[in-house]
Amino acid sequence: MKKRVFSGIQPTGNIHIGNYLGAIKRWVSMQANYDNIFCIVDLHAITVLQDPKVLKAKIRELTGLYLAAGIDENKSIVFLQSHIHEHSQLAWIMNCFIPMGWMQRMTQFKEKSAKQKETVSTGLFDYPALMAADILLYKTDVVPVGEDQKQHVELARDAAQRFNNIYGETFVLPEPLIAEVGARIMGLDDPTKKMSKSENAPNHAIGLLDTPDVIRKKIMRATTDSQTTVIFDTTRPGIYNLLTIYQTLTGENKKDIEAKFEGKGYGDFKKALAEVVIESLRPLQERYKELTADPGHIDAILKSGADKARPLAEKTLAEVKKRIGLG
Numbered sequence: 001m002k003k004r005v006f007s008g009i010q011p012t013g014n015i016h017i018g019n020y021l022g023a024i025k026r027w028v029s030m031q032a033n034y035d036n037i038f039c040i041v042d043l044h045a046i047t048v049l050q051d052p053k054v055l056k057a058k059i060r061e062l063t064g065l066y067l068a069a070g071i072d073e074n075k076s077i078v079f080l081q082s083h084i085h086e087h088s089q090l091a092w093i094m095n096c097f098i099p100m101g102w103m104q105r106m107t108q109f110k111e112k113s114a115k116q117k118e119t120v121s122t123g124l125f126d127y128p129a130l131m132a133a134d135i136l137l138y139k140t141d142v143v144p145v146g147e148d149q150k151q152h153v154e155l156a157r158d159a160a161q162r163f164n165n166i167y168g169e170t171f172v173l174p175e176p177l178i179a180e181v182g183a184r185i186m187g188l189d190d191p192t193k194k195m196s197k198s199e200n201a202p203n204h205a206i207g208l209l210d211t212p213d214v215i216r217k218k219i220m221r222a223t224t225d226s227q228t229t230v231i232f233d234t235t236r237p238g239i240y241n242l243l244t245i246y247q248t249l250t251g252e253n254k255k256d257i258e259a260k261f262e263g264k265g266y267g268d269f270k271k272a273l274a275e276v277v278i279e280s281l282r283p284l285q286e287r288y289k290e291l292t293a294d295p296g297h298i299d300a301i302l303k304s305g306a307d308k309a310r311p312l313a314e315k316t317l318a319e320v321k322k323r324i325g326l327g
């Protein structure tokens, strides 16, 4: 039997090359070897205020991007979190098993709430309980995510263990799966900060739907330093980040890449990188256009995905309720 994979992305902001390299591209490459479920996590998205029209459009956009990147709805289940009520129900139950102290250690909440101060929602604090529910409902073995989500997956695992200890073996203990390269792509404007969907600076991120001209401009303007050699040197975060993007997209090893750019400067390397990014995204962008020409097509895929996921979620929730003694 194949191992179960579950992962998801929030339908907010502009999906960028960090999301692609840290998550979606890896899901595609793992697809054949696992039993996969990929979710569009709209309930997580509302932990910060969203415009309803924009949210609706972003759900279709993200689904289109999953499919255009190569997630095959016949090989993997692709569905929308809010279509399956069991996610909210199990999230409440997990709430009651996750100690406050565990939640208070989550670094993502600390970072996000520092920006929002007192307007921060309870949902944002509680977000890891919903994420644990997502993962545990499907008896997930492996959760492929970027580095920033590792702590949340570990919390889901600890919560599952705690539940199993109290009520007997119910949940499978999930493992985070983090890539060696590409798990933390940095911002082009500031390579000391993670590339983020919620950052609005114009040169911060490469969007998956950016045009070739925009991609060239953003890469040529990317922050580097005053040195010249094109080598993987962690003390030079700007060029290191660009080289990592090159490496993840081409699959070449570090030595070969350094040899290719020996004697050349940052400008030559940036030009080459821009072409690699443009050519890597071209097929995805073309498929995206075809797929989204009819929004009804995307909606139908989400509906059929929910029909496949629902029985699995219902089965786990029924088991959990029985263990606890709920009605």
Ligand code: AMP
Pocket: 008, 009, 010, 018, 019, 020, 021, 022, 023, 144, 145, 146, 147, 148, 149, 182, 183, 184, 185, 186, 194, 195, 196, 197
């Ligand atoms: P988010 O943008 O927080 O919804 O993240 C969606 C997925 O992309 C998660 O698996 C993240 O860990 C991953 N991800 C987000 N930002 C980056 C980044 N800068 N580098 C690599 N992976 C990322």
Ligand code: TRP
Pocket: 006, 007, 008, 009, 010, 041, 044, 130, 131, 134, 135, 143, 145, 149, 152
């Ligand atoms: N919290 C994740 C993020 O922001 C998204 C997410 C929600 C997720 N539920 C999940 C990822 C379950 C993996 C598994 O990136």
